[in-house]
Amino acid sequence: MTTTPDWIMVGGEGPESYNQQSSYQRALLEAVKGKMTEAVSTNLSLDLISNQFIIADFGCATGPNTFVAVQNIIDAVEEKYHRETGQNPADKIEFQVLFNDFSINDFNTLFQTLPPGRRYCSAGVPGSFFDRVLPKQSFHIGAMSYALHFTSKIPKGIMDRDSPMWNKDMQCTGFNQAVKKAYLDQYSIDTKNLLDARAEELVPGGLMLLSGSCLRDGVKMSETPKGIVMDFIGDALSDLAQQGVIEQEKVDTFKTSFYFAEQSELRQIIEENGKFTIEAFEDIIHANSEFPLDDPKILAISFKAFSGAFISAHFGTEVMKNAFDLVEFKVREEISRLHNAKPGMQYLIVLRKN
Numbered sequence: 001m002t003t004t005p006d007w008i009m010v011g012g013e014g015p016e017s018y019n020q021q022s023s024y025q026r027a028l029l030e031a032v033k034g035k036m037t038e039a040v041s042t043n044l045s046l047d048l049i050s051n052q053f054i055i056a057d058f059g060c061a062t063g064p065n066t067f068v069a070v071q072n073i074i075d076a077v078e079e080k081y082h083r084e085t086g087q088n089p090a091d092k093i094e095f096q097v098l099f100n101d102f103s104i105n106d107f108n109t110l111f112q113t114l115p116p117g118r119r120y121c122s123a124g125v126p127g128s129f130f131d132r133v134l135p136k137q138s139f140h141i142g143a144m145s146y147a148l149h150f151t152s153k154i155p156k157g158i159m160d161r162d163s164p165m166w167n168k169d170m171q172c173t174g175f176n177q178a179v180k181k182a183y184l185d186q187y188s189i190d191t192k193n194l195l196d197a198r199a200e201e202l203v204p205g206g207l208m209l210l211s212g213s214c215l216r217d218g219v220k221m222s223e224t225p226k227g228i229v230m231d232f233i234g235d236a237l238s239d240l241a242q243q244g245v246i247e248q249e250k251v252d253t254f255k256t257s258f259y260f261a262e263q264s265e266l267r268q269i270i271e272e273n274g275k276f277t278i279e280a281f282e283d284i285i286h287a288n289s290e291f292p293l294d295d296p297k298i299l300a301i302s303f304k305a306f307s308g309a310f311i312s313a314h315f316g317t318e319v320m321k322n323a324f325d326l327v328e329f330k331v332r333e334e335i336s337r338l339h340n341a342k343p344g345m346q347y348l349i350v351l352r353k354n
């Protein structure tokens, strides 16, 4: 079983919460709505659309993005049903939505902000998505958005100064091959566990719709805007160590459990697992596909909303806040580096259970 972490996305609905600062992640879900509709229309058998239709979102956080993902799927299923049967889906289909995340996720905010007028019943499913969290053959379509870049643990060797895999950086920058391999090995194990678990939980013929970020083949994390800002966070923590605010040793032992895979690595992991057919693997290019680089303050707050909790868990909240003040400054100073960075990739992957 995966252990529950000591971090979560910033909860509540305050100005620095994930709920308020995740429009970058939401923009992808809005951009892929048409493609999700097409994926459901083409790949879901009409036989699977009956009285009860169950959707699960894995790594849902606090909303509202999960509501967008779920509504995209409901609209797609209803459209298919109406087109192919001529009947009104509202008279026939009851939707149940299962929201999964770690048990320490702020589910209260999620349930308190459920969209009024929604046409589905809701339930929370606590637990790590690397493990089984639902009964066998219990849902029809699963969604995962911006959650397929986590590992269950920091890879072995990364923290060991005597190992060739020792990583001086807080992230996998992509430049040290031994470190990259250690992250990729851990990521492959975790993602295969995730696919095994979902394959058991999905009904035969069920779909997984995965959206998020990866890297184009041959591009290193630290060459992309996202990777550069992550490096700024590491630099900010080192600055605080030099100022004597925190110990260098504490900075050296801080590592993130993110791995942004290259496109072909992700494809290979899914193919090797063999439980799903890749029906589509689309490179989604849209107007808001990078964090907005024109406002350093907003950029720093967006990163704080999804990665601040890792830093607070290791260093405390005050240090985390100081670090992000420095990040904002670094973004302002080095904005041209961000503008000239290599683009990351956003994807929609459609998987059908074999």
Ligand SMILES: C[S@@+](CC[C@H](N)C(=O)[O-])C[C@H]1O[C@@H](n2cnc3c(N)ncnc32)[C@H](O)[C@@H]1O
Pocket (backbone or CB within 6 Å): 002, 008, 009, 022, 025, 026, 058, 059, 060, 061, 062, 065, 066, 100, 101, 102, 105, 127, 128, 129, 130, 144, 145, 146, 147, 150, 152, 306
């Ligand atoms: C960046 S947020 C994405 C939230 C939302 N899906 C979206 O698109 O905005 C990633 C979420 O995945 C969750 N997560 C990460 N690892 C997880 C795991 N092993 N099991 C369940 N949830 C996990 C985190 O707690 C977090 O809420």
